[in-house]
Amino acid sequence: MLPMKPPEDSAMASERALAESRSTAPTYVLRLYIAGSSHVSARAVANIMEICETHLQGRYELEVIDLYQQPTLAEGEQIIAAPTLIKKLPAPLRRIIGDMSNTEKVLVGLDLRKKESDARGITKVKE
Amino acid sequence: MNKMTLGPLEKCPTGIEGLDELLNGGLPRGRPTLVCGSAGCGKTLLAMEFLVRGAVEFGEPGVFMAFEENGQELAQNVASLGFDLPGLIAAKKVAVDFVSVAREEIEATGEYDLEGLFIRLDHAINSVGAKRVVLDTVESLFSGLPHPMILRGELRRLFRWLKERGVTVIITGERGEGSLTRQGLEEYVSDCVILLDHRIVEQISTRRLRVVKYRGSTHGTNEYPFLIGEKGFSVLPITSLGLQHVARNERVSTGVPRLDAMLGGNGYYRGSTVLVSGTAGCGKTSLAAHFVDAACARGERALLFAFEESPSQIVRNMRSIGIDLQPAVDAGLLQFHAARPAMHGLEMHLAAMLRAIDEFEPAVVVVDPASAFVVAGNDYDVKAMMMRLVDYLKTKGITALFCALTAGEQLESSDLAISSLIDTWLLLRVIDLAGERNRALYLLKSRGMWHSNQIREFVLTDQGVDLVDVYVGPAGVLTGSGRMAQEAAEKAATLARQQEIGRRRRDLERKRLALEAQIAALRVAFEAEEAELEEAIRQGEDRESVLVEDRVDMARLRHADQV
Incomplete structure (x- = not known):
């Protein structure tokens, strides 16, 4: 970062922040486990791809795994529900289940949004 | 599908x-x-x-x-x-x-x-x-x-x-x-x-x-x-577990010969259930030890469940009455299972017992005392448990002896309420008389065999348990020193009786001698009289013959006609 900066407007500032974060923020390693080509699976794949393209463009690796093809992974990765998205990196590991239709919650799950408080009223503080 | x-x-x-x-x-x-x-x-x-x-x-x-x-x-x-x-x-x-x-x-x-x-x-x-x-x-x-x-x-x-x-x-x-x-x-x-x-x-x-x-x-x-x-x-x-067991005719010794005799001479039926009940310190464990000892002496395996004493305590105590259980333990014929009754619930006890029985396969089982379970459960549960245990032992043909501690006056109704499950019931009772306590054995019941109805005094000697006849007098049953006093009195009476007979016998002899002397005197008198009379007769006859001779002489002198 430069010590001296010309004044910027808010739009420019956010643009800059985004660019900076792109260069310095860690790469996201995501795995989406789906069970066959059901509607829910298809929806989940479409939703997560859109979210990634919008918020993590250029710094994510998304792997879509069909559990029917690789059933041993279900046990190894502790998959119960389908679809399940696992954020392998950056730490901490997080699981997001469902068809990824609630973008806000997915972003919270990916630590891209600060979570105010969860359903049980426990406030989680994130960096 | x-x-x-x-x-x-x-x-x-x-x-x-x-x-x-x-x-x-x-x-x-x-x-x-x-x-x-x-x-x-x-x-x-x-x-x-x-x-x-x-x-x-x-x-x-x-x-x-x-x-x-x-x-x-x-x-x-x-x-x-x-x-x-x-x-x-x-x-x-x-x-x-x-x-x-x-x-x-x-x-x-x-x-x-x-x-x-x-x-x-x-x-x-x-x-x-x-x-x-x-x-x-x-x-x-x-x-x-x-x-x-x-x-x-x-x-x-x-x-x-x-x-x-x-x-x-x-x-x-x-x-x-x-x-x-x-x-x-x-x-x-x-x-x-x-x-x-x-x-x-x-x-x-x-x-x-x-x-x-x-x-x-x-x-x-x-x-x-x-x-x-x-x-x-x-x-x-x-x-x-039902009433499906086969009743056996074989008998097993109680370990006490006199008690065998009270049960028709042969002891308990094999596979039957024996209850020995009694108050504290009346010798239940001793009787059980005899039974176990006899079984081991026959070469049978015996399992003793002890709920009040440790195995070494039982072995030591039984030595004091001349029963050495240690050799049987060493030979693997006798096994102890000691546990505090309050250690587990009844079910755990029962399972542990059944398991021990299954593993050891004994011919004889002793539970000393079965009444200890009352601590671990209520009456109903205890009875249910005892019933299961008795049933199990019967199905296996194992002769079982249960000791039960009774308290108070209700000696004939055991606290366990298991008396109806029992085949042979021995009651040991302390008789309090003349300042001492003595033990008595009653045979309350023994299913399917002749058995004595007599009370026996139960004596613990250094040679083991002995059963002695009791004296039944107007004052009740006599045991212990009372019995001994009675024995002494009886002995004195016998002696007196014998002396009396001797005296009578001597009297008779004397009388006989006196009579014989009298008879002899009479005979002597008679003989004297007889001699006198014979003399008189002889003199009479002499006189007669003299007279005849005189008459003949006279006739001859008178020259009487010759006839």
């Missing part, structure tokens, strides 16, 4: 002691069974034993899907029951899949299903060719996953799917308030429901099992006590 069979419901044996009898053969094959109960009541163990026995005894591999404990914890927990889970897993007879449900990690974003779980289960089933499946405790999903409505639907689908696969399933569930399980699983699993209960009465815990329902099959409906012992689960349905 599920085959439609019109025959009776096929059963899947659990292999658990007693449970299959209760379920009339086992769990419904190809259907799910719900095992529910509060925390720590043994659900997981029951399920695991079902799986392990299935794999080991019935050649049916199984899958254990654990939601609460991981594989390592499970293996450790069941190793205490002698199950080698890692070995079975290595041999591909059992598959364990630990499903971790941690809500902290999970974020829900819309609709989901449990396909992941299905795939895991399917994979596990295929990997070992499972016929049995355990889901322990599937309700944990509710705490880990959002949207209970989706979850319920998915569980319903899961149970249907398992049924279609034809695997026999145990699903465990934590007991909820007012319902069998917290999440109402009983609504989905309706073929067979088993309820486990673990209650504590007077600080002693008893585990109980009840088959709440079993669709399409008869089953035991009572609450049955069960145990988790060193070799797993065992349920003890009382109805499984």
Whole structure:
């Protein structure tokens, strides 16, 4: 970062922040486990791809795994529900289940949004 | 796929002691069974034993899907029951899949299903060719996953799917308030429901099992006590033990010859049940020790359950009356099982005893004292337990001797209320007389044999137990020094009687002598008289002949006519 900066407007500032974060923020390693080509699976794949393209463009690796093809992974990765998205990196590991239709919650799950408080009223503080 | 069979419901044996009898053969094959109960009541163990026995005894591999404990914890927990889970897993007879449900990690974003779980289960089933499946405790999903409505639907689908696969399933569930399980699983699993209960009465815990329902099959409906012992689960349905034992005519010695004589000369029937009741310190254990000693001397095995004394204490105490049990212990003929009655609940005691009997296979069993169990349970439970024990011993043809401590005046009604189960009942009683306490033995009953109705004094000598006739006088039964005084008095009386007879005899002799002297005197007098008379006769005759001669002479002188 430069010590001296010309004044910027808010739009420019956010643009800059985004660019900076792109260069310095860690790469996201995501795995989406789906069970066959059901509607829910298809929806989940479409939703997560859109979210990634919008918020993590250029710094994510998304792997879509069909559990029917690789059933041993279900046990190894502790998959119960389908679809399940696992954020392998950056730490901490997080699981997001469902068809990824609630973008806000997915972003919270990916630590891209600060979570105010969860359903049980426990406030989680994130960096 | 599920085959439609019109025959009776096929059963899947659990292999658990007693449970299959209760379920009339086992769990419904190809259907799910719900095992529910509060925390720590043994659900997981029951399920695991079902799986392990299935794999080991019935050649049916199984899958254990654990939601609460991981594989390592499970293996450790069941190793205490002698199950080698890692070995079975290595041999591909059992598959364990630990499903971790941690809500902290999970974020829900819309609709989901449990396909992941299905795939895991399917994979596990295929990997070992499972016929049995355990889901322990599937309700944990509710705490880990959002949207209970989706979850319920998915569980319903899961149970249907398992049924279609034809695997026999145990699903465990934590007991909820007012319902069998917290999440109402009983609504989905309706073929067979088993309820486990673990209650504590007077600080002693008893585990109980009840088959709440079993669709399409008869089953035991009572609450049955069960145990988790060193070799797993065992349920003890009382109805499984009936009055089917064969009565034997063979007799076994009591170890006390006089007591054998009181029982018609031969002792107890083999396989019968003997009760020795009495107040404290009246010699019950001594009588039991004689019985054990006699059995060991015949080369039979004897098992002694001691609930009040330690084995070494019994051995030492019995030495004081001349019975040395140590050689029999060393020879492996006598085994002690000592435990405090309050150590376990009744059921645990019973199971431990049955197990010890099974392992040692004794010909003779002594329980000293059986009354100790009153501490561990209420009267009804004690009686039920004793009945089961007696039944078991009878079926095995084992002669059993129970000691029972009675208190107070009600000597003939034992505290155990087991008198009706008893074949031969000996009552030892302390008789308090003339400032001392003495023991007396009564033979209250002995089924199926002649027996003495006499009270015997029970004497403990350094040569063992001896039975002595008692004196029954106007003042009652005499024992101890009273009896000895009576014996002395009797001896004196006998002596006096003998002296009297001697005196009489001497009197008679004297009389006879006197009479004989008299007779002799009379004879002498008579002889004198006789001699005198004979003399007189002779003189008379002489005179007569003289007269005749004189007449002849006169005639001759007168020259009388010659005739």
